[in-house]
Amino acid sequence: MSKTLTKHEVNMKKFRRINDKSLRQHLIHKFLNSYGYDKGEVTAQAIVDDILKTVEHYFVVRKPLEQMAQGKLTPDEFSDERYLRYGQLVWMAVPVDEFPERGKSIVKTRMKPVILTYLASEDIETIRDGFTSRQLRINRMVRWCDEAYDQGALLTQLDLAVLLNVCDSVVSDYVNEYQRASGRILPTRGNIHDMSGAITHKREIITMYLQDFLTPTIARRTRHSKDAVDRYIRDYEAVKLVRTATADIDRISQITHLSKRVIRQYLDLIPADELASIEIRSLAPESQSVEERLLDDQ
Numbered sequence: 001m002s003k004t005l006t007k008h009e010v011n012m013k014k015f016r017r018i019n020d021k022s023l024r025q026h027l028i029h030k031f032l033n034s035y036g037y038d039k040g041e042v043t044a045q046a047i048v049d050d051i052l053k054t055v056e057h058y059f060v061v062r063k064p065l066e067q068m069a070q071g072k073l074t075p076d077e078f079s080d081e082r083y084l085r086y087g088q089l090v091w092m093a094v095p096v097d098e099f100p101e102r103g104k105s106i107v108k109t110r111m112k113p114v115i116l117t118y119l120a121s122e123d124i125e126t127i128r129d130g131f132t133s134r135q136l137r138i139n140r141m142v143r144w145c146d147e148a149y150d151q152g153a154l155l156t157q158l159d160l161a162v163l164l165n166v167c168d169s170v171v172s173d174y175v176n177e178y179q180r181a182s183g184r185i186l187p188t189r190g191n192i193h194d195m196s197g198a199i200t201h202k203r204e205i206i207t208m209y210l211q212d213f214l215t216p217t218i219a220r221r222t223r224h225s226k227d228a229v230d231r232y233i234r235d236y237e238a239v240k241l242v243r244t245a246t247a248d249i250d251r252i253s254q255i256t257h258l259s260k261r262v263i264r265q266y267l268d269l270i271p272a273d274e275l276a277s278i279e280i281r282s283l284a285p286e287s288q289s290v291e292e293r294l295l296d297d298q
Contacts, residue, residue, distance in 0.1 A: 017106050018162055021092045024048055026111040087119035091163070093153035096225065100193055114151045116144045116163070137164050138174050145186050149223060154189035187223045205232045206269045239266040244278050 005013070019025075024045075031037045031044040084090065090113050098110045120143065126136055141160050148155045157175065161168040175186055185191050185201045192201075201222065208218045215233075219226045235258060242252045249260050256263065270278070 014158060014168070017158060020105070020107045021111060021159075023092060023113070024052060025107065026092055026113075027051065029107070029110070084115065087117060088115050089118050090114070091116050091148070091155070091159065093148050093155055093159065094189055095153050096149070096192065097152075112151075112153050114148045114153045116147050118163075134174075137166070138178055140164065141171065141174055142178060142186065145188055149187040149192075154187060154192055156189045160188075185222055192224060192228065202232060202236075202265055203269060205229055206236050206266075209233050209236070210271065235262070236266050236269065239263055240270055240274075240278070243267065243270070 027048040028041065028044050031048065032041060037044055092111045093114050094109055095112050100109075118140075122139065123136065126139070141164065144160065144163065145155055157168050157171045160171045160174075164171065175188065178184075179186060185204055201224070204222055205218055205224065208221065209232075213221075215226050215229050218224070219229045222229070224232075235256070238256045239252060239258065242255050246252060249263055252258075252263050253260050258266075267275075
């Protein structure tokens, strides 16, 4: 049984998760894992620190603006997406296709920089029209999640907590409030990579599947990849199939290789009339084992 962490230890874990997402750590990770560098982490850290100091003297925004001022470049001659505009910032986020694994810390996770709009025109308009700090934070949270997702990356609730200068439990309240009010799943890493205890995105995807929507439509409406949608559907059908043979959660988990929490979520999504039919079928003898039927369906 693992011991209960103190508040200080919990805060230190949160600190390391954010600190390890820095550009410095991202470059060190690439040195050690992508470039074939074999001189050790200490030397890699020294090289990265020197590179970062050099980059500071040639900040990406400054040179194009100077050249434009001198008439050597026009705005059409470089991609606006690569340069920060007023009110924007760069944040390191986890790519959509970088899935979590057991024992895989943020240090070992691939990162990519995304540009987030901290101050947008709609923020300024709320000042004119009157606003609450809560609504302004929720608006920013939604914008940042969408911007990161559109750039192929995902923000965590801890990322959002740091950006909004609130604790992560407050962000959780914001996310739940927005999703209830809008009926839309926010593309956070917890939602897209199924890292949270929330059932909302599973419910939305499986409900649409049961209504005969096709994978491309479900993916577009829920802001999930087609592979992710197919994985949810495949897991749901596997749980449903095994349930015809046994109601034992431990046994279902052993056969499907899904956690008991996830299995209970999928079981809750089976329509009542279908679940009743499954109960009846589970009492009938089968000539083929559930493992064999599961392999046949795959």
